[in-house]
Amino acid sequence: MVQKNYAGKQIEVTDEGYLANPEDWSKEVATEMAKEDGIELSEKHFEVLEYLRKEYKAGTPLSIRKVGKSGIVDIKGLYSLFPGGPLKLSSKYAGIPKPASCV
């Protein structure tokens, strides 16, 4: 575990940068996390993040297929929002644990 300063708060993250406590999440925290990877979050990004947080809280195992069928964005769109890590990066900025899915 590592301590990081996001949006003026000391926040605990895993070695891979995922929030240790999903409650620490806020839009500002997400924006700063994404900025570190050179990604500027838009409204569309936040729609995906909110969806992931909602599904995570409901205990649904996540996959890019599910996001693709959510009606928010198709899979191609998801790749362009989160280049190089459609599920990994989106989960990271959504403040939920690293996805354990193979699809």
Add this chain to the structure above:
Amino acid sequence: MSEVTKETPLKKVMIICAKGTIEDVYAALIMANGAVMEGIEAKLFFTFFGLDAITKKYMNKLHTSTVGNPALRMPGGLPFPTLLGAIPGVEAGVSAMMKKEMDRLDVPPVDEFLDMITAGGGEIYACKLAADMFKLTKEDFSEHVKDIITVGELYSMSGGEGTQIIFT
């Protein structure tokens, strides 16, 4: 120490699938999709019986083999008798069951899986020799297939540091 343990992250995978059973094809699809999801470039090359996975007529009708498959078990874990597997309809039933279980785990049908891989920038190729042998042309293949290529072309796409060729 640092010069001895130089990290060379995986950048590109070339995945070759030569068989047409559900499990062989899905092994290749899952590896390719997993690669693009990790930001690794992936190219999938189908050859011989693997061509079924990209042939419009057969791609969503793949089967698993119920004869000569010692790891196949009945629900509950008892071995699946080879003689039972030879009865007409049994192979279709077992295959349908496998597909249902995979769908439950969000593993899509073959055509949708190819959509997902190409949406992530992965590329799908057919082997020229095998296509000629089975008398298949571009029209027989799904629209995901980028090209029909020779083994030489496959190798010429395989250059670059951090590239691996995987034969499933």
